[in-house]
Structures are given as structure tokens and as C-alpha cells.
Amino acid sequence: MKKSSIGNMMxxxxxxxxSAALYMNIKNGNMRRIxxxxxxxxxxxxxxxxxMM
Numbered sequence: 001m002k003k004s005s006i007g008n009m010m011x012x013x014x015x016x017x018x019s020a021a022l023y024m025n026i027k028n029g030n031m032r033r034i035x036x037x038x039x040x041x042x043x044x045x046x047x048x049x050x051x052m053m
Contacts, residue, residue, distance in 0.1 A: 025034075 026032075
């Protein structure tokens with residue numbers, strides 16, 4: 001019983017820290033840059049795949 005409550009506390013803290021970091025990144029505009037990079041990489045991978053076919 002005690003072990004699971006500690007685990008839940010750690011999980012809650014982890015989620016809180018993660019979402020705070022994510023919020024700061026979105027606020028600073030880093031997230032937009034990362035998303036743009038991922039999208040361009042995805043379109044490049046798709047076009048490479050089409051070229052191979």
C-alpha cells in the first residue's frame with residue numbers, strides 16, 4: 001500500500017515537471033521549431049520512399 005502511494009507521487013511529480021517543461025518550450029517557440037523539423041523530415045522520408053518505389 002505504502003509503496004504504490006510513493007510511486008503515484010513520483011509519477012505525479014514527473015508529469016508535472018514534464019508538462020511544465022513542455023509549456024515553457026511551447027511558450028518560447030521551441031516546440032514549433034521541433035514540430036516543423038519533424039514535419040519536414042517526415043515529408044522527406046515519404047518522398048524518398050516514393051522514389052524507391
